[in-house]
Amino acid sequence: MEVDYIIVGQGLSGSFLSWKLIKAGKKVVVIDNASPNVASKIASGVINPVTGRRIVSTWMIDNLLPYSFEAYTAFGSDLNATLISQKNILDFHPTQQMQLAFKDKIPVENNYLRCNEDEGELKKFFNFNYGVGEINPCYLIDVSLLISEWRTQLIEKKVLLEEDFKSENLAIISHTSESDLPIEETVEYKGIKAKKVIFCDGAKGAENPFFKLLPYAKNKGEAVIAEIDGLPRNNIYKHGLSLVPWKDNLWWIGSTYDWNFSDLNPTAIFRIKAEQTLQHWVKLPYKVVGHLATERPANLERRPFVGLHPLHSSIGILNGMGTKGCSLVPYFANELTAYLLNNTPINPLADVQRFRKILSR
Ligand SMILES: Cc1cc2nc3c(=O)[nH]c(=O)nc-3n(C[C@H](O)[C@H](O)[C@H](O)COP(=O)(O)OP(=O)(O)OC[C@H]3O[C@@H](n4cnc5c(N)ncnc54)[C@H](O)[C@@H]3O)c2cc1C
Known part of the structure; x- marks a missing residue:
């Protein structure tokens, strides 16, 4: 079998990249091991244009x-599904100081920040003392639906292999030329010949022999899933933790950002914290029905890894999406596709060539 690209991983990155390449008429095979415990299947799916205690616009957000x-x-x-909906964040200020900080930022970040004028209505559902700010526009992505519907289409197209990709089965074939032109490479994986293999393997990328020297700094996140009947689902609510409308009429409550962790198991400490937040904040009864945890493919620079390996023109990467995959993946899957098809340059801050020295060791 001969294809243009082998894509390893069908999280958000592998899904977008394979969709773009197939739409451009390229032959693709996607290899994914169907692990249930990966970032894309656990993410709440929020695109929030501002970040942190300092409430500043996130990197490139006006384009993203x-x-x-x-x-x-x-x-x-293409999937006959609604994947994106506008759900603004209502930010319940935890202290008077935070309330003032938010108000001070409104003139600076006036594209995204507002005062919320509807506190009377919110008092029906929440306990709060220091007012509510609004982050607008924010979007909610149905990541699980995207992945499951696209997987169905990949299976129908007979281009999905559900298995663990093992690098030891990958052969890199160098085609020497008699002219002075650079040596061309192709790859072969278990009988599948391809021009290139592109790794979209998320947090597992930190163990990938071609890219493990990149400065990954994996980060663990947890969320509980709860039923809360009667809470309006037209907003995301934030009070330390975020309360996000999730699939099957449930709510996603999270998250943590743990840099030091010994395993990926859900912890009792987080469950207690989430339940305490719900008890103090939400006036409606709730029932916790699930608890999720996994790692984000984060890195020290907080910029994605996009492009081709400096030593191997047949090996590429779309990874390092960290906490912002929902906004970074579509944009950089498009940049990588344009680069592969037309040699259009990748943003140097995202191009993996910036790690040429490290990857050439
Ligand atoms: C708790 C939590 C909450 C989050 N919330 C948000 C949010 O609200 N907004 C946001 O923008 N981001 C959020 N994120 C981050 C977001 O989930 C990630 O940035 C994004 O999903 C990364 O997608 P990915 O496809 O690059 O990686 P992944 O989702 O990790 O996908 C990698 C895929 O590759 C497969 N794979 C790996 N190795 C192999 C192999 N050897 N063989 C075959 N298959 C393989 C895996 O099974 C998986 O399907 C959150 C993350 C967590 C953990």
């Missing part, structure tokens, strides 16, 4: 936000 809207709408139309 409109691009994401278009990309999820187009992907959704």
Whole structure:
């Protein structure tokens, strides 16, 4: 069998990249091991344009936000599914100081921050003392639906292999030329010949022999899943933890950002913290029905890894999406596709060539 690209991983990155390449008429095989415990299947799916205690716009958000809207709408139309909806964040200030800090930022981040004028209505559902700010627009992505519907299409197209990709079965074939032109490479994996293999293997990328020297700094996140009947589902609510409308009419409550962890198991400490937050904050009865935990493919620079390996023109990567995969993946899957097809440059801050020295060791 001969294809243009082998893509390893069908999380958000592998899904977007394979969709873009197939739409461009390329032959693709996707290899994914169907692990249930990966970032894309546990993410709440929020695109929030501001970040942190200092409430500043996130990197490139003025480009990423409109691009994401278009990309999820187009992907959704191919899948016959609604993947993106606007759900603004109502940010319940925990202290008077935070309330003032938010108000001070409104003129600076006036594209995204507002005062919320509807506190009377919110008092029906929540206990709070220091007012509510609004982050607008924010979007919610149905990541699980995207992955499951695209997987169905990949299976129908007979281009999905459900198995663990093992690098020891990958052969890199160098085609020497008699001219002075650079040596061309192709790959072969268990009888599948391809021009390139692109790794979209998420947190497992830190063990990938071609890219493990990249400065991954994996980060663990937990969330509990709860039933809360009667809570309006038109917003995301935030009070330390975020309360996000999730699949099957449930709510996703999270998350933690743990840099030091010994395993990926859900912890009793987080469950207690989440339940305490719900008890103090939400006036409606709730029932916790699930508890999830996994690692994010984060890195020290907080910028993605996109492009081709400096030593191997047949090996590529789309990874390092950290806490912001929902907004970064569509944009950089598009940049990588344009680079592969037309040699259009990748943003140097995301291009994996910036690690040429490290990867050449
Ligand atoms: C608790 C939590 C909450 C989050 N919330 C948000 C959020 O609200 N907004 C946001 O933007 N981001 C969020 N994120 C981050 C987001 O989930 C990630 O940035 C994004 O999903 C990364 O997608 P990915 O496809 O690059 O990696 P992954 O989702 O990890 O996908 C990698 C895929 O590769 C497969 N794979 C790996 N190795 C192999 C192999 N050897 N063989 C075959 N298959 C393999 C895996 O099974 C998986 O399917 C959150 C993450 C967590 C953990």
